[in-house]
Amino acid sequence: MDDRVIEFVRGMRAAGVRVSLAESMDAMRAIEALGVTDKTIFKSSMRATLIKESQDFAVFDQLFPLYFGSGGPMLQNALEELSEGDQEMLQAALQALSGRMQDLLDWLTSGEGPTKEELEALANQAGAQWADNPGEARWVTRRMLQQMGMGHLEQQLSELYQKLQEMGMSQEAIEKLMGVVEANREALAEQVAQQVGMQIAQQRANRPDDLHGSDLMHKPFSALSEEETAVLRKEVARLVTQLRTRAAMRRKRGTRGKFDSKSTIRANQRYGGVPLELRFKKNKLKPSLVLMCDMSRSMFHVTEFMLTFIYQLQDQVAKTRSFAYYSDMQEVSHLLNSNRAEEAAQEVFDAFYKGSPGHYATDFGGSLDSFYHHWLSAVNGRTTVVVLGDGRNNYNSPRIDLIKDLQKRARRVIWFCPEQERQWGSGDSDMLEYATAVDSIYVVRNLAQLATAVDKLLAGD
Amino acid sequence: MFKDIADVRERLGQQQYIASEEIGTVTFLAQSLSKPILAEGPAGVGKTELAKAWAKAIGRPLIRLQCYEGLDESKALYEWEYAKQMLYTQLLRETLHKVLGDVQSLSDAASRLAQEEDVFFSENFLLPRPLLTAIMSDEPVVLLIDEIDRADVEFEAFLLEVLSDFQVSVPELGTIAAKHQPMVLLTSNNTRELSEALKRRCLYLYVDYPAQDAELDIVRLKVPDLSPELARQAVAVVHQLRNMDLRKVPSISETLDWARALVTLNASAIDEKTLSNTLTVLLKYETDVAKAKRMMGNSGGSQRGRWER
Incomplete structure (x- = not known):
C-alpha cells in the first residue's frame, strides 16, 4: 500500500500538484489511523493530507481512481444464468463462430475478463507506452x-x-444472455479506460522534467506554449510571495517617520504622562497605481501576468485603478476586484472582446484622449501611472502632448514595453517619442524582467 | 476525545452542527495526527461554527484569535503589563529602600537590583493573548485562528512555530511549551494565497455550500419553527440564487437568517410579496436584489402575470 501511495504522489507531482515529503508522510499516518477499508473515508483522508489548494482537487479526483480504483467493475458470468442445455448450446455456438473475435466473446460471456498482463499488453499494442499526456487517453x-x-x-x-x-435456445434465455453481455461490454470498456489512464499517469510521472519554472522565466512571452504558460502561472505565485516579503520589509524599515507628539501624549496617558512609548508618524510608502494595459492579442501574456502580479500584491499597494485599451479605453477595476487574479485576467479579456466585436487596431493616442475625458480624476500627485504596451499605434496620432501632461500631473509615468530597444521606432512604433515623455521605461520581454520591473515599481524608484 | 468518524459526526450533530463525512474524517484525523486543520471556503458556510461545535462536543474551552491586517505578536501572543510593572515599582519603593539601603556605590546598587530583575519579568506581569493562553492552559483547549488570510504574511511565518511545535519563545522567559496540545482550526476566506509552509503543516478542508438536502437539514435543525414545506421552498430559492451571477451569493448563515425572518413574519408561503419584503436579508447589494427580483418575476407563468400587473 505504501508503494502505491508513493506512486500516487509521484503521479500528482507530475500533474503539477505540489506535494511535499512531509505531506506524503502525513498521508501514511492517516492511513495508519483510519485504514483503507472504507473507500470514501480513505479518499477524503488522502485529500486532506495531500492537497492544499482547492483548484488541485480536479487533478486529485482524476488520478485517485486510477491509482486506487479496483481497475474497473467486475464482469459477470453469463453461463451461471443459463440452464445446462443452454450453456452447451452457447459453447457450441461460440465454437462455430470462432475467429479472431474469440477472446472478446469469451470475456464477455464467461465473466472472466482479461488479466492485468493481457490488458497491459493490449494497451501497449494500442500505443499507450508512447503517451504521457492525459489528453491522449481517450x-x-x-x-x-x-x-x-x-x-x-x-x-x-x-x-x-x-x-x-437456430439451435433452439428460448427467446427468454437469449434476452438474459444479451443483458449480461451488454453489461459486461460496458464494464470491459471501463476497465480499459482505467488501464489506459493509469498507464499514462505513470508514464507522465516517469518522464524527465523538461519544464522548469526558473528556466522558463527567461523565455520571451511571445514564444511561450500553452503548457509553458501554465507552468509560469505557478511560478508567478512563488514570485508574488517573494516580492511581497521584500515590499513588506521595505515598508517596515520605512515606517519610522517623524516624531508624532499628539499620538505619543495620548498613548502615554496610562503611564501618568511619563513618555514610555514613543510614537512616530507612518511614512506612506505604498504606491497608488493607475494601470493602462494593452489588450491586443500579442500582448496577452504580458498583460495577464502583469495583472496577476498587481492584484496578488494588492496588500502592498495603496490603491489601484486599472484601465484596458485597444481601440478605446475602458475601466476594468471592478472586474479585477471581484475575482481571483488568475481568472480575472481572462475575464477582462473576455469582457473586452465581447464589448468590441470585430477587428480594431490599437489606438493608444485615442484611448489616452478618452482617458482624459472620463477618468482624469484618477491621477493626482501621488499616483504612479503604468502603461503596459508596445507603443505600436497603427499610424494613429501618438498624442505625445497628453502623455507629457500626464507626466506632469502624476508622481511618475512608467512604461512597460515588451519590445527590445532596437525595435522601437520601426514600422508603426511610436516608442521613441513616448520614451522622451515618460519617467522610465522597462523592457519586459520575459517573466524575470517583469518581476524585476514590478519590484522596482513597488519600491518606488 | 472522539472514538471514530461516526462518533465525530454524531457529537457534532448534538451541538447542532451537521458535519459531512469529509468534515468528520478531517476532524478525526486532526485529533489522531495532532495536526491543525486549515478550513477554506466561501464566507458563511460554517467554518467558524465548526470550531465552536468541536469545542463543545469534546467539552473543551474555545479560544479565538480573530486576525486582521496589522495583527502582531503583542496582540496575538503576549504583552508585558507596563502599567502593572510601574505600579509595583511605586508600591515596592519601601522594600527597594531596604534592599538598597546599605550600598555604597551606584554600581553596587545596580548589580543588586539586577539580582531582583526577574521579579519584574515573571509570569506575574505577562499579559497572555489568545495564543499564549491556549498554550499555557491547564486543560486542553480548541484554538480557533479565524480568517488567517487577513493577517500579514509575517504573522503567518510567526505562526509556524506555534503550529508545528506548539511552543512559543518569550525572550525574557525562554521557551514555553504547551502543557496540552491544543486542537487548532484555522479558517480562511481565500482572499489571498497562504504560504506553502503554513499549508504543509495543516490538514486541508474545503468547505463549500452544501447540497440542497443537506442545507434543508441544517435549516430544519436550526429553525425548527419553520414549516417543512416552507423550509423546502426557501432552500430551493436560495439554491436558485446561488446559481445566478450575483456580486455576493447568499451563504448558509443568510439562509438561516431568512428562515428566521419568515418565522417572525408568520409567512405562510413564499409569494412575491414576502419575497420582495425579505429579499434584502439574503442579498446585500442593490443590484443583486434587482436582478433577483427580475429572475423571480420571470420564473413560472402565473407568477409572471401577477408581477407585470
Whole structure:
C-alpha cells in the first residue's frame, strides 16, 4: 500500500500538484489511523493530507481512481444464468463462430475478463507506452477497444444470437444472455479506460522534467506554449510571495517617520504622562497605481501576468485603478476586484472582446484622449501611472502632448514595453517619442524582467 | 476525545452542527495526527461554527484569535503589563529602600537590583493573548485562528512555530511549551494565497455550500419553527440564487437568517410579496436584489402575470 501511495504522489507531482515529503508522510499516518477499508473515508483522508489548494482537487479526483480504483467493475458470468442445455448450446455456438473475435466473446460471456498482463499488453499494442499526456487517453482507449474487436462486435453478436436461435435456445434465455453481455461490454470498456489512464499517469510521472519554472522565466512571452504558460502561472505565485516579503520589509524599515507628539501624549496617558512609548508618524510608502494595459492579442501574456502580479500584491499597494485599451479605453477595476487574479485576467479579456466585436487596431493616442475625458480624476500627485504596451499605434496620432501632461500631473509615468530597444521606432512604433515623455521605461520581454520591473515599481524608484 | 468518524459526526450533530463525512474524517484525523486543520471556503458556510461545535462536543474551552491586517505578536501572543510593572515599582519603593539601603556605590546598587530583575519579568506581569493562553492552559483547549488570510504574511511565518511545535519563545522567559496540545482550526476566506509552509503543516478542508438536502437539514435543525414545506421552498430559492451571477451569493448563515425572518413574519408561503419584503436579508447589494427580483418575476407563468400587473 505504501508503494502505491508513493506512486500516487509521484503521479500528482507530475500533474503539477505540489506535494511535499512531509505531506506524503502525513498521508501514511492517516492511513495508519483510519485504514483503507472504507473507500470514501480513505479518499477524503488522502485529500486532506495531500492537497492544499482547492483548484488541485480536479487533478486529485482524476488520478485517485486510477491509482486506487479496483481497475474497473467486475464482469459477470453469463453461463451461471443459463440452464445446462443452454450453456452447451452457447459453447457450441461460440465454437462455430470462432475467429479472431474469440477472446472478446469469451470475456464477455464467461465473466472472466482479461488479466492485468493481457490488458497491459493490449494497451501497449494500442500505443499507450508512447503517451504521457492525459489528453491522449481517450484516443488510446478508443484504439485499444478497436483492436479488441469492439467495432465488429454488434455484427458478431447478432450472428451469435441468430445461431443460438437456430439451435433452439428460448427467446427468454437469449434476452438474459444479451443483458449480461451488454453489461459486461460496458464494464470491459471501463476497465480499459482505467488501464489506459493509469498507464499514462505513470508514464507522465516517469518522464524527465523538461519544464522548469526558473528556466522558463527567461523565455520571451511571445514564444511561450500553452503548457509553458501554465507552468509560469505557478511560478508567478512563488514570485508574488517573494516580492511581497521584500515590499513588506521595505515598508517596515520605512515606517519610522517623524516624531508624532499628539499620538505619543495620548498613548502615554496610562503611564501618568511619563513618555514610555514613543510614537512616530507612518511614512506612506505604498504606491497608488493607475494601470493602462494593452489588450491586443500579442500582448496577452504580458498583460495577464502583469495583472496577476498587481492584484496578488494588492496588500502592498495603496490603491489601484486599472484601465484596458485597444481601440478605446475602458475601466476594468471592478472586474479585477471581484475575482481571483488568475481568472480575472481572462475575464477582462473576455469582457473586452465581447464589448468590441470585430477587428480594431490599437489606438493608444485615442484611448489616452478618452482617458482624459472620463477618468482624469484618477491621477493626482501621488499616483504612479503604468502603461503596459508596445507603443505600436497603427499610424494613429501618438498624442505625445497628453502623455507629457500626464507626466506632469502624476508622481511618475512608467512604461512597460515588451519590445527590445532596437525595435522601437520601426514600422508603426511610436516608442521613441513616448520614451522622451515618460519617467522610465522597462523592457519586459520575459517573466524575470517583469518581476524585476514590478519590484522596482513597488519600491518606488 | 472522539472514538471514530461516526462518533465525530454524531457529537457534532448534538451541538447542532451537521458535519459531512469529509468534515468528520478531517476532524478525526486532526485529533489522531495532532495536526491543525486549515478550513477554506466561501464566507458563511460554517467554518467558524465548526470550531465552536468541536469545542463543545469534546467539552473543551474555545479560544479565538480573530486576525486582521496589522495583527502582531503583542496582540496575538503576549504583552508585558507596563502599567502593572510601574505600579509595583511605586508600591515596592519601601522594600527597594531596604534592599538598597546599605550600598555604597551606584554600581553596587545596580548589580543588586539586577539580582531582583526577574521579579519584574515573571509570569506575574505577562499579559497572555489568545495564543499564549491556549498554550499555557491547564486543560486542553480548541484554538480557533479565524480568517488567517487577513493577517500579514509575517504573522503567518510567526505562526509556524506555534503550529508545528506548539511552543512559543518569550525572550525574557525562554521557551514555553504547551502543557496540552491544543486542537487548532484555522479558517480562511481565500482572499489571498497562504504560504506553502503554513499549508504543509495543516490538514486541508474545503468547505463549500452544501447540497440542497443537506442545507434543508441544517435549516430544519436550526429553525425548527419553520414549516417543512416552507423550509423546502426557501432552500430551493436560495439554491436558485446561488446559481445566478450575483456580486455576493447568499451563504448558509443568510439562509438561516431568512428562515428566521419568515418565522417572525408568520409567512405562510413564499409569494412575491414576502419575497420582495425579505429579499434584502439574503442579498446585500442593490443590484443583486434587482436582478433577483427580475429572475423571480420571470420564473413560472402565473407568477409572471401577477408581477407585470
